[in-house]
Amino acid sequence: MPLWTLHCSACDYAQPGDQPAGVCPACGQPLLAQYDAVAVDARAPHWSLWRYAPVLPLAAGETPVTLGEGMTPLADAPSLARQVGVRRLWIKDEGRNPTASFKARGMSAAVTRARALGAAGLVVPTAGNAGAAIAAYAAAAGLPVKVFAPRTTPPAILMTIAALGADLQLIDGHIGDAGKLATAFANESGWMNVSTLREPYRVEGMKTMGYEVVEQLDGRVPDAIVYPTGGGEGTIGIWKALGEMRDWGWLRSDVRMPRMIVAQSSGCAPIVRAFAAGADRAEPWENPVTYAAGLRVPGPLGDRLLLRVLRESAGDAVAVPDDVTRDATRALSTATGIDAAPEGGCALAVVDRMVREGRLSRDAEVVVFNTGSGASYRRESSDLAAEARG
């Protein structure tokens, strides 16, 4: 008997949690898992996100596929708070996960379910970090995996994918193009497609970021959560977690839910554009260009869900150009000692811009997500390397 059911995020379709699942067979939109309220002892001595197993897709007697993902630091950053002009600012450093990004959380959950359902292999399109994560979890599960990635993916990430034994295929184009090849490959091979929101379990791993922030703030909730958003599973997952916590009585009833802020690059900002237009779907972005590889997702399947999160949370969506992101990434790293990824720098730059434009209160307490590690994005051919070589 499964502990959860799957519900379509757009129509009335529902199915039991123990059956194979992709997108909604009725309307093609993402499925999301629903749990009954349960008591969770989050203090159990397990050093991974599976501390939250009772509200994760793990059936009785199952063992998760885990590499110790989650339990990432939430660093208080008073000097950055002063720089951008908010009352308090924390950095949640997701670069500390296996293969150095938040993608590990989702893949731990998705691969756990894929193995339980008897998948013969896994296939995924990636803008970068998801490919490294699936390579690691497929190895841990003993499953073969095929990864489709743009040729422009940062070389350090491509090398990690290969080092972990995945079958890596480079393509011309962006993650949307990779996604089409992955779908075709999955249909042909019968391997499971674990692309963002094409199956309901990556989001379940992602939501643990929301549980952790509340736990790390000792039950408090920040005024705003700023998430650098490509495919959207992080943003959607955190909002799902906050809703669950409220519904289950894990939060005080008088708690004000945070504003969810989507940070994107000016070179690929489909959600920012759609939100500004008041739309409930996003048109695909033409010619997506940004060095923050995780943000180069021109047509996310989660567009509807993301725009709904922004409306429900009185949130906002802001884009900044790559040169601003570059400076903010450096500022984040040198002020805190966190080796920030460009996506994290983008999120910090968005806070700065929102405060200056009056879109975020100077009295706000803000959590900024750094979703990966700067090390994954550096290139030996860059100026930085030249500097390092003296």
Add this chain to the structure above:
Amino acid sequence: MPLWTLHCSACDYAQPGDQPAGVCPACGQPLLAQYDAVAVDARAPHWSLWRYAPVLPLAAGETPVTLGEGMTPLADAPSLARQVGVRRLWIKDEGRNPTASFKARGMSAAVTRARALGAAGLVVPTAGNAGAAIAAYAAAAGLPVKVFAPRTTPPAILMTIAALGADLQLIDGHIGDAGKLATAFANESGWMNVSTLREPYRVEGMKTMGYEVVEQLDGRVPDAIVYPTGGGEGTIGIWKALGEMRDWGWLRSDVRMPRMIVAQSSGCAPIVRAFAAGADRAEPWENPVTYAAGLRVPGPLGDRLLLRVLRESAGDAVAVPDDVTRDATRALSTATGIDAAPEGGCALAVVDRMVREGRLSRDAEVVVFNTGSGASYRRESSDLAAEARG
């Protein structure tokens, strides 16, 4: 009133813990900290090695300089156990620390004390990972830092050092040569030299690896702990921790202490050579060459302590060539999903060799330390990158 005292590891010198400290002023050997037996609630809800604060060098009311180091996964690796032929094998994945190596633990403790003692700046020689770690903790503490590193240090690590804002000086030669420049710079500038065992606190951070292994094995102790050994602070720290736990009654009185195994590269194996000769000091290794940068330490200051650990623990010291390490690193990564560093691969190869030579029982339960991340060692110019580019 300091909670600890400092004792020379070689003579009778001792001093209070709250005074500035380098090596022993009487004989030049490393100082080590001693604590009174205290109760530690290791289950406190702090997600870093500072959970063990009562037995770490932190005075009352002080806040540590932390980036959430420690609490790294201990992965059960049954397929690797079968491959090398031992009963049970775990990988302790230190690549999950800040800046992706075990060096973070020592630097968190050393920089905490340096800041408390009013250091104007920090200086360190490095074979690689220590430089990245000190760059991060200096940034977190708001202190300037000068790093001396061999020009042959892996480029990814050099880029991390620079990205975190450290003043990086590349030198011709090995870490011993860097050490001389660091000492001269420290004398001239007055900045604190936080080189391995030149101050007593890096080892204090390192010892938490020992506490964690016992905690993760639910109070059990493995038969052998295999540590890839360069400067030696990891090996020395873990043995110190086990001794403390025994003395304080944290271990059952009938527990058999583990054999400590030093893993080195055939291209730089001063401890292996000295141990085989029955010496209690190690002669410096001439022309040290290995791509496992952390093992390229030809004349460690901790040689005496390391050889003492090996004798006290009925341990062993074994070297393998780099091509064997390369294969073992790949095997470790693809079998477990852990992105292993060459030092971790070296340690796994040493287990394999010891079993085949009858130096380690097939009935043994073994913990192998992976001290860093494979990502720190990959090069865009390598064959791997060519493979990844397709």
